[in-house]
Amino acid sequence: MLEVANLEVVYHDVVLVLRGISFRVPDGKIVALLGANGAGKTTVLRAISGLLDVHHGDITKGEVRVDGTPTHKLTPTAIVGTGVTQVMEGRRIFAEFTVEENLRVGAHSSPGERTDNLSRVFDLFPVLKERRKHTAGYLSGGEQQMLAMGRGLMSNPRFLLLDEPSLGLAPLLVQQIRDLIVEINSQGTAILLVEQNATMALSIAEHGFIMETGKIVMDKPADELMRNEDVQEFYLGLGGAGTERKSFRDIKHYKRRKRWLS
Amino acid sequence: MTEFLQATINGFATGAIYALLALGFVIIYKSSEVLSFAQSGLMILGAFWVVYFSTVLELNFWVALLLGIILSALIGVVIERSMLRPMVGKPAFSVAILTIGLNIALTVIGFDLIGVEIRSLGDPWGIQVVQMGDLVVSRKDLATIVSSVIVVGSLLAFFRYTRFGLAMRATAIDQETALAQGIPVARVFAVAWAIAAGLATIAGVFLGAGTGVSAAIGVRAIRALPAAVIGGLDSIPGAIVGGLIIGLAESYTVTYQSEYLAFLGQNFSTAVAYVVMFLVLLVRPYGIFGTREVVRV
Ligand SMILES: Nc1ncnc2c1ncn2[C@@H]1O[C@H](COP(=O)(O)OP(=O)(O)OP(=O)(O)O)[C@@H](O)[C@H]1O
Numbered sequence: 001m002l003e004v005a006n007l008e009v010v011y012h013d014v015v016l017v018l019r020g021i022s023f024r025v026p027d028g029k030i031v032a033l034l035g036a037n038g039a040g041k042t043t044v045l046r047a048i049s050g051l052l053d054v055h056h057g058d059i060t061k062g063e064v065r066v067d068g069t070p071t072h073k074l075t076p077t078a079i080v081g082t083g084v085t086q087v088m089e090g091r092r093i094f095a096e097f098t099v100e101e102n103l104r105v106g107a108h109s110s111p112g113e114r115t116d117n118l119s120r121v122f123d124l125f126p127v128l129k130e131r132r133k134h135t136a137g138y139l140s141g142g143e144q145q146m147l148a149m150g151r152g153l154m155s156n157p158r159f160l161l162l163d164e165p166s167l168g169l170a171p172l173l174v175q176q177i178r179d180l181i182v183e184i185n186s187q188g189t190a191i192l193l194v195e196q197n198a199t200m201a202l203s204i205a206e207h208g209f210i211m212e213t214g215k216i217v218m219d220k221p222a223d224e225l226m227r228n229e230d231v232q233e234f235y236l237g238l239g240g241a242g243t244e245r246k247s248f249r250d251i252k253h254y255k256r257r258k259r260w261l262s
Numbered sequence: 263m264t265e266f267l268q269a270t271i272n273g274f275a276t277g278a279i280y281a282l283l284a285l286g287f288v289i290i291y292k293s294s295e296v297l298s299f300a301q302s303g304l305m306i307l308g309a310f311w312v313v314y315f316s317t318v319l320e321l322n323f324w325v326a327l328l329l330g331i332i333l334s335a336l337i338g339v340v341i342e343r344s345m346l347r348p349m350v351g352k353p354a355f356s357v358a359i360l361t362i363g364l365n366i367a368l369t370v371i372g373f374d375l376i377g378v379e380i381r382s383l384g385d386p387w388g389i390q391v392v393q394m395g396d397l398v399v400s401r402k403d404l405a406t407i408v409s410s411v412i413v414v415g416s417l418l419a420f421f422r423y424t425r426f427g428l429a430m431r432a433t434a435i436d437q438e439t440a441l442a443q444g445i446p447v448a449r450v451f452a453v454a455w456a457i458a459a460g461l462a463t464i465a466g467v468f469l470g471a472g473t474g475v476s477a478a479i480g481v482r483a484i485r486a487l488p489a490a491v492i493g494g495l496d497s498i499p500g501a502i503v504g505g506l507i508i509g510l511a512e513s514y515t516v517t518y519q520s521e522y523l524a525f526l527g528q529n530f531s532t533a534v535a536y537v538v539m540f541l542v543l544l545v546r547p548y549g550i551f552g553t554r555e556v557v558r559v
């Protein structure tokens with residue numbers, strides 16, 4: 001069980017971004033974490049995998065626990081050792097490395113099981129096997145997402161944290177990624193799925209959480225969330241006129257600006 | 263022609279030494295984004311250990327060299343842990359200044375230990391030469407070239423094929439992603455310093471071989487810096503090429519300048535590295551292979 005308890009996170013000692021977040025990811029389940037841009041989803045994942053330091057962020061309150069043992073004071077290396085691996089937003093593959101080198105980097109923490117994990121990854125993503133000697137930077141967007149997920153699986157995690165795996169992919173590819181997540185999960189890996197694409201996430205998750213400005217505002221089984229009117233209106237794009245503002249184009253535009261600033 | 267060949271071989275030998283020093287600089291910079299100006303200090307201290315093991319403890323030269331490299335690498339790790347680690351996240355400029363201070367400290371300690379005399383390394387080459395037709399090549403130069411090829415080749419193989427070498431390259435490209443894969447980035451920094459210190463020791467030994475270790479080698483080591491700049495601060499091939507360019511430029515200057523450009527004065531060869539750097543930077547602001555913009559001041 002991966003647990004986040006009452007988590008508070010501050011960036012640069014002043015910007016309070018998470019205001020007491022609590023949730024659980026049981027072993028072997030898929031849990032969706034949803035929310036608009038800037039809600040703090042990525043920050044939650046950083047807090048779990050120990051990557052806040054890099055962004056001048058600090059946990060000021062609360063805990064992250066794996067099987068009841070606090071992990072939020074461990075180094076990222078030690079956290080990967082506890083069986084928690086994050087696949088970061090934007091894929092972040094090593095573009096100048098080959099596909100295989102990328103996967104070898106992912107295997108850093110468990111060199112003994114490298115061959116086993118590699119064959120698992122190649123079974124899941126045959127295209128990576130085909131392209132194993134290719135430079136990763138020349139893969140298509142979908143293939144790069146698969147590589148990022150495959151790299152994460154090379155540490156054979158019990159909990160895989162996926163940050164917006166469907167971002168920027170065409171609908172058909174989103175389907176494919178969705179099916180792959182289900183398959184990875186069916187092999188026993190629990191998944192914390194952060195998504196903007198709520199339809200996709202809720203269609204495969206057991207449970208869902210919705211975040212708004214650093215707080216969890218809804219915590220329900222996925223099918224209930226799917227049926228919830230507010231969720232339909234704001235996250236599934238099924239509502240009336242009010243949802244126009246939240247169209248995909250606006251999000252896209254915002255994203256682009258965010259990239260420039262960062 | 264003989265003169266030219268001789269100057270070329272000599273240039274390669276000197277260039278190999280600059281390349282070893284520049285490589286250390288680049289490896290530290292690539293892994294941790296620290297501009298370290300401590301290479302010449304590390305070199306002097308490293309050379310002293312070899313002098314000490316070889317002539318004071320009277321160990322076999324190669325054993326002394328190996329012990330010297332190991333001890334220097336350990337010192338590199340200690341320096342990284344104690345001085346650089348607390349600086350993570352501090353402005354690049356301040357950290358660079360810190361390494362200049364570190365270099366002064368290492369140099370002072372090194373020269374204190376060495377003393378005022380020129381100390382022999384007890385190396386097997388001395389001032390012997392090999393005669394090849396008209397060509398007279400010092401054994402030390404040949405040994406320098408051969409050893410450097412072996413050392414650099416092993417280093418490249420380490421980066422290419424080993425698990426930790428790959429982890430170091432990954433860290434150089436994207437530190438956060440490396441962390442997310444469970445790579446112990448702190449250990450990568452420490453190993454980068456260990457490698458840099460080890461390379462500096464080898465460089466110091468070849469600079470001091472034959473003629474002996476004295477304050478003069480420290481002055482020469484500083485010219486590895488323009489070599490790193492010429493190659494591009496973040497490029498390993500660049501460090502090698504930059505080192506060789508400087509070595510050759512110096513050697514040709516020593517050989518031909520008094521003949522053709524006598525008005526430049528007697529010791530112009532000591533300045534030629536900086537002239538070459540200036541010219542390269544005019545054409546390629548990030549060096550020949552460089553990609554990354556360091557901080558603009
Ligand atoms: N390094 C940082 N320094 C300061 N503020 C930050 C930093 N990183 C994120 N933030 C802020 O924290 C808030 C939450 O950001 P976070 O990236 O966690 O959101 P998100 O839900 O993942 O959004 P998105 O859907 O855009 O990825 C935002 O307001 C963001 O501007």
Ligand SMILES: [Mg+2]
Pocket residue numbers: 041042043089163
């Ligand atoms: Mg995010």
